[in-house]
Amino acid sequence: MNKASKTAISPTRAEDYPEWYQQVIRHADLAENSPVRGCMVIKPWGYALWENMQRVLDKKFKETGHQNAYFPLFIPMSYLEKEAEHVEGFAKECAVVTHHRLEADPETGGLRPAGPLEEPLIVRPTSETIIGAMYAKWVQSYRDLPILINQWANVVRWEMRTRLFLRTAEFLWQEGHTVHATKEEAIEETYKMLDVYADFAENYMAVPVIKGEKTAGERFPGADITVSIEAMMQDRKALQAGTSHFLGQNFSRAQEIKFQDQNSEISYAWTTSWGVSTRLIGALIMTHSDDDGMVIPPKIAPAHAVILPIYRDETQRAEVLAYCQELKQELSKQAYAGRAIEVELDDRDLRGGEKKWYHVKRGVPLRIEVGPKDMAKDAVFLARRDTGKQESMGRADLLANLLSILDDMQANLLTRAKAMREEFTQEINSEAEFRKYFTPKNADNPEFHGGFAMCYFSSEEEVQPLLDELKVTIRCIPIDDNDTPGICFLTGKPAEKKGVFAKAY
Amino acid sequence: MNKASKTAISPTRAEDYPEWYQQVIRHADLAENSPVRGCMVIKPWGYALWENMQRVLDKKFKETGHQNAYFPLFIPMSYLEKEAEHVEGFAKECAVVTHHRLEADPETGGLRPAGPLEEPLIVRPTSETIIGAMYAKWVQSYRDLPILINQWANVVRWEMRTRLFLRTAEFLWQEGHTVHATKEEAIEETYKMLDVYADFAENYMAVPVIKGEKTAGERFPGADITVSIEAMMQDRKALQAGTSHFLGQNFSRAQEIKFQDQNSEISYAWTTSWGVSTRLIGALIMTHSDDDGMVIPPKIAPAHAVILPIYRDETQRAEVLAYCQELKQELSKQAYAGRAIEVELDDRDLRGGEKKWYHVKRGVPLRIEVGPKDMAKDAVFLARRDTGKQESMGRADLLANLLSILDDMQANLLTRAKAMREEFTQEINSEAEFRKYFTPKNADNPEFHGGFAMCYFSSEEEVQPLLDELKVTIRCIPIDDNDTPGICFLTGKPAEKKGVFAKAY
Numbered sequence A, B: 001m002n003k004a005s006k007t008a009i010s011p012t013r014a015e016d017y018p019e020w021y022q023q024v025i026r027h028a029d030l031a032e033n034s035p036v037r038g039c040m041v042i043k044p045w046g047y048a049l050w051e052n053m054q055r056v057l058d059k060k061f062k063e064t065g066h067q068n069a070y071f072p073l074f075i076p077m078s079y080l081e082k083e084a085e086h087v088e089g090f091a092k093e094c095a096v097v098t099h100h101r102l103e104a105d106p107e108t109g110g111l112r113p114a115g116p117l118e119e120p121l122i123v124r125p126t127s128e129t130i131i132g133a134m135y136a137k138w139v140q141s142y143r144d145l146p147i148l149i150n151q152w153a154n155v156v157r158w159e160m161r162t163r164l165f166l167r168t169a170e171f172l173w174q175e176g177h178t179v180h181a182t183k184e185e186a187i188e189e190t191y192k193m194l195d196v197y198a199d200f201a202e203n204y205m206a207v208p209v210i211k212g213e214k215t216a217g218e219r220f221p222g223a224d225i226t227v228s229i230e231a232m233m234q235d236r237k238a239l240q241a242g243t244s245h246f247l248g249q250n251f252s253r254a255q256e257i258k259f260q261d262q263n264s265e266i267s268y269a270w271t272t273s274w275g276v277s278t279r280l281i282g283a284l285i286m287t288h289s290d291d292d293g294m295v296i297p298p299k300i301a302p303a304h305a306v307i308l309p310i311y312r313d314e315t316q317r318a319e320v321l322a323y324c325q326e327l328k329q330e331l332s333k334q335a336y337a338g339r340a341i342e343v344e345l346d347d348r349d350l351r352g353g354e355k356k357w358y359h360v361k362r363g364v365p366l367r368i369e370v371g372p373k374d375m376a377k378d379a380v381f382l383a384r385r386d387t388g389k390q391e392s393m394g395r396a397d398l399l400a401n402l403l404s405i406l407d408d409m410q411a412n413l414l415t416r417a418k419a420m421r422e423e424f425t426q427e428i429n430s431e432a433e434f435r436k437y438f439t440p441k442n443a444d445n446p447e448f449h450g451g452f453a454m455c456y457f458s459s460e461e462e463v464q465p466l467l468d469e470l471k472v473t474i475r476c477i478p479i480d481d482n483d484t485p486g487i488c489f490l491t492g493k494p495a496e497k498k499g500v501f502a503k504a505y
């Protein structure tokens, strides 16, 4: 803890939100920048978090009938050219492999690329084209459909301005790619996977999300429909946390994914793709963490609890450690949300305060301190990371109540995040109101302002100039509770649907 | 089943072993070549096998104190130059990224690379250099040691002659990278991880292996000691199935991985690295599979059993299916080797023979056929993939004996593979005998010949010309049972150790 500032993380969220974000990551030891421009190193605590997220998502994908597979890292340059909008979207920021070996450079004494490739290869920014090329071979008859495949992989998009987890040149993700015989089935798949993402975000990450459809200007390059889940961060900006795309027949026409139907007629298939990435970790940090560092919902925390033994001499040490080890064993016998309770026992030779704040900053949900006085009462000193609440609790009570405490923390985090989102969500019906909402009082050093504006709008084109001026985007057109027509906040024309407008990551 | 040849796979192993290998993969639907030269697509059944291998290995890594993390895909060209032997080993076959976008090419109407990078990036062929650069930042004091990290990742080595699983331009693997304060601890780690690999190979993959040390000529570029596990394939060739490297201070000197010890003196650290890859799937195929296709040990099989309902009409269908579904439920309640029993119920509308051979070729350990006559006896028709043994068995007996049947299959596969290796392992003490052993009778179309030759040898240099002539390599110097000195088979000079000599993949 930084005594001067009274918080473990400096600056605080209110002082400098972007820098606070970086410091939370640094102090929780989640990730750091590498010497390779824009590429991050995901450190063990951050990677364990990703593994937990993967495990839950992977199970959901398999439960909805999907299988995993693996496709090549490289995409021939000519493949990108096949789908016109797709290449437009991805050609501007990709890593291009042009040579296949290095040789000594007599001029510099170092190395230089050699062995030029006949056709350059692109490091996949997303795999529609290479996977589609395989699907074109695999799909012959309606009997081969549907194809329901997911891939866990790394992808590369050459971003100029990067930020840990939120926007990096290389990131980890999953990409589902499915092929269907009918349009209806492909659309159903698109929305089904959006529901899987929303369920994961809310019920595991405790991040409330709005499910909605992207406007034409915000769609995935090559998609007919893009739906997304949108979350509100603590600076009131939106973060797109997952997307699912109905690709129509665009890719199947570009790549000849055709099949013979039950009437022996040849049709183009209907495809979808959907993905979430390590960006979710950025969403997690900015939803729950506070001025003392990381806060992680128990369902996906790499460790549920840490035990800190407290003692003054070697005799006490042996007794306290034995007690702690037994407690660790007992806690570990229980399971929460399909995973055995994971407990760390931190017996490092550090001062108590240093050790405590180390785990606070990492976001371990429960901190359990045990000293001789606690032992004498067969009790522990229990601290919750979400509320900061600290109390003495009998060991037997802890064991009996462990799962309900974790459940309470999980629910509390979601409730808190929902309350924040509701506080900063507003229906807006006029341009003046809209301008005021999205304009900070202090233009030089903008305070937290705005949030989600729910606005009827008649046309994306007509509102775009105002959005560009205010740096606001239409996040999505919500799917739920959006059936009553209204009046466009800007033009006064009739409008069918409300959109969610926000500044965004 | 191919009626003409009486085997499900054609050609057989004896007829054309390399082609048999390709056909086993094709018929088991494990993987296929992609349009990207040398890059494979790992299909769902093959990927599920890899996931099972990953799960077991990952648990073993964690049990031995390692954590997972993730490092960048790209390595700056200058990093490769830092370790002289390392660059020598990897520069000749790597993918080089030289540009970061594509632009329209007015000449061709297509695209061309644009945005040249200041420094080319190499797609990692292995990550010692990029991970070492991070470790140099992380390691300051002896308190920061050891670092015990593993990464699951894709790597690229530009191979000219590729073969599914065995040698592909891109492959999946894990690479452990550790840093230690002392030489002794690093060497201990090197051998500890070799033991982990050997244990996994023998007790999960049922692939018997010889643990040994590589000669200087066969070491990893930059290593002081390379140890490996070597397995014998059914064509009697050796396959290196995993390696562990003691890197001495070579990489820590090249990359300045230094620390202050307890006496406040600065020392270079000692590092190791170790890895296994999707090549293990190639080893698995060539150890167990037969002329009817894939054979998979139950501990890592994606499914332990498949149930095939047999019926003649819709009434029977409903009854048989209900029986099969209940059986599937009951089987799935049991767990084998730390994983719930996975059962497929194949109710596709295919002819019985076609369906049976489909699962035989995929290598599902147990095939359970259920028809009205079986049901009447409350029994099933059970077929084991390893022995081909088929028998009627009461449903209750199957449930009671399931785990011991799987254990028996697992043990049988290892015993069979060990017997084969012993049959084709020979101590050889003269050049004439050595030449005869490694020379096929039919030079134009070589029959299976040779195997493992256990030979004393005095010097790698002296035997090398003969080895080159016969296309034989020294696989390793076995660690176990190799303490008695002898006489070099070629020179007659005294020799301290025996080596394993073999033709190899």
Ligand SMILES: [Zn+2]
Pocket: A100, A115, A116
């Ligand atoms: Zn070349």
Ligand SMILES: [Zn+2]
Pocket: B100, B115, B116
């Ligand atoms: Zn540029």
